[in-house]
Amino acid sequence: MLTVSHVTKVFPGGKGIFDVSFTVEKGEVFGFLGPNGAGKSTTIRHIMGFMKPEKGYVRIQDCDTWKDQGKFQKLVGYLPGEIAFMEGMTGKSFLDFMSRMQGGVDPKRREELVRRLQFDERTPIRKMSKGMKQKVGIVAAFMHEPRVIILDEPTSGLDPLMQKVFIELVLEEKAKGTTFLMSSHSFPEIERTCDRAAIIKDGKIIAVKNVHELQAVQRKLFEVTFELAEDRDAFLCSGMKIDSCQDNKVRVAVQGDYNRFVQETAKYRIRSIDVFSQNLEDVFMDYYDRTGGQ
């Protein structure tokens, strides 16, 4: 559905994106992760046909997004990293304008999205908070039921409740076969929605991985608090992978074999157990280091 092939853009000063290639299949939700300045927005601007690649090309379905500009507006929904609103617009006038550009929108669909994202369309955009503007942008990207949706940092500025609504919207559209590409700094939202994710660093793709595979190798840290110091000492000698120990609290790393951990802890008097999941971004990087990026 979406092919990014060897796209290169070097800005004056040497930054940019270099030989970026990946594909997104129909109905797939593809995450695009990377730190600030890694090249996510530059890649997305090339995908949208706003920038001419120095090398390479981007295709959405059969359109070259640079050469066939203007031909795929109906097909694609887009949420930019920062939306440029025209002076004096309200949410309503912006959405009216966008729906004309998109060749018409089902008013029921638009109303439903506005209702779920909970904002007042009549508010002038200059009076809206960052989160409210983001909601207007999300409605604009979803309302014409495009087959492909490209989102640059979609949840930035949204509170946790609205992040949840956003994730539900993505999963509903995914179930209908819509293809997504979304950039993020945040692994948790990628984890909840994406099938595969790419990490970009210094303008280069360093890994493309199946998110479920990464979850399977994700390490959990259990923090076990013992009632008795002698129990703690016995546990420390049990051969479990100890991460740290402070007073009667022991942190143990478990990957895959939870039975052994349960059997071992069951031998002692335990005051409490807390669990922390390894940050999936670290899993990604560990996996990358272990496999040398293969």
Ligand SMILES: Nc1ncnc2c1ncn2[C@@H]1O[C@H](COP(=O)(O)OP(=O)(O)OP(=O)(O)O)[C@@H](O)[C@H]1O
């Ligand atoms: N028009 C431009 N001229 C010169 N340098 C640019 C231009 N646009 C982007 N850059 C540089 O290219 C690099 C990639 O920027 P880009 O905005 O794509 O990163 P990003 O991954 O989207 O970052 P963020 O998460 O902060 O939005 C950065 O070092 C940025 O400063």
